[in-house]
Amino acid sequence: MTASDVTGAFVDPSRGRVTISSIADVWLQTPSWTESTRARNRSIVGTYIIPRWGSVRVDRVAYETVQAWVNELSLTLAPTTVHKVAGVLRSILRVAVKSRRIAVNPASDLELPRPKVKARRYLDACQVESLAEAADEHSLLVYVLAYTGLRFGELAGLQVANVDLMRRRFRVERSVTEVNGALVYSSPKDHQRRSVPYPAFLDDEIRALVSGRSLEAPLFTSPLGGVLRSRNVRRDWFDLAAKIAGVEGLTPHELRHTAASMAISAGATPLGVQRMLGHEKASVTLDVYSDLFDSDLDDVSNRMGALRSKASEGKMRAI
The missing domain is CATH 1.10.150.130 (Tyrosine recombinase, N-terminal domain)
Structure with a gap:
């Protein structure tokens, strides 16, 4: 003692x-x-x-x-x-x-069951189009989620003032979540306030959406003009649209994964995807979406093979 x-x-x-x-x-x-x-x-x-x-x-x-x-x-x-x-x-x-009430933590180093790895679903651009068509008048929400990677709470928290029409950017400064029936506003996850670009094909609709509206107004609203709630969106139209589009069971958050997949397929760097998604570090992006970077391994292998071929050719010339 x-x-x-x-x-x-x-x-x-x-x-x-x-x-x-x-x-x-x-x-x-x-x-x-x-x-x-x-x-x-x-x-x-x-x-x-x-x-x-x-x-x-x-x-x-x-x-x-x-x-x-x-x-x-x-x-x-x-x-x-x-x-x-x-x-x-x-x-x-x-x-x-x-607080020095016990010397060691008896719940450390427990043997826990191995989690089942659930395959992450990514839509391709054609499936996103099918989903947007099935969503009908809500297609803009589908496009924004699928082409920007915003979390649903971040999208619901956007205000008209958060749109930069000149640079085609959303300034993500807050998020809104439904907790026990009440809306709770907070900073984005990991406190990653950021500027997220949206593609040019959405420009006209976004301009029309902000035209003549108060800067403090929610950018996207429910049919009655209220703040979007994920549960209501899924009940009212999203789940049905997903079923019609042949991707039954899809969640709005899976469109965030889809955005990451399409960005990487388009040649975006891990750093670029990290900044778009608001991950704290690029290493987090690589960990979460490591399966999407498999093509990088093929590129490494091809480059290594090219080095060997170059070395062999040099040796033959020397002889």
Whole structure:
């Protein structure tokens, strides 16, 4: 105990006599979260953490007990859900470690089920055209999502003032999300405010959309003039349009993936795609869309082969 006190590793045993519930209350007040993140975490805490761990003292939580709980969850929940639930408990216990209530985090290094990799769907330009035709009067929304890579919340958060007609740009400065029925405005994900170009074929429609309107007005609105909500859009026309176009089950977010795919196919660099999508780093873009850069491997192989051929030709000339 004396050595631990000197090195700063000592934890007073009496400080561990608090419940997981009390630590969770502190964790749920994390100020950096968006409201949607807070709502999601609060739901996980209420559904999974409190029923099992709420009344348990933090100094009584053991690794093997947590692992057994995770094993039990894995029998009924999807692997990705298990990862999220275990991650929440781990984060709550991390608060207990930081506040020196326990020395180590018993939820670290858990054996978690392997997530099933879901194949990402990318539409080609012809499929986007079919979807836009099926969307009818909502075709502009389809084109903007598919050719700019905006997240739906970013598109819904655009105002007339965010359109630069001269440069054909959308200035993405905020996002709007529906949380428990209420609209919550926030900065874009990763706080990546950015300027996103839209193609020239949308110019006339965008100009008509902003003409004569207040700068503070939402750029895209619902049929009644309100802020767009993803759930309503899918219910009212998007899901039906996707079915008619032969891409049933498509989500608006998959048009963001489609934008990345078409940009890369058109020769965009990873940095260019990163800036368009608003990823924090180009490495994130490469990680998320690594499957779209497979052609780069072929190019590397061809270039390596060309080097070998050049070397062989030089050697033959020398002889």
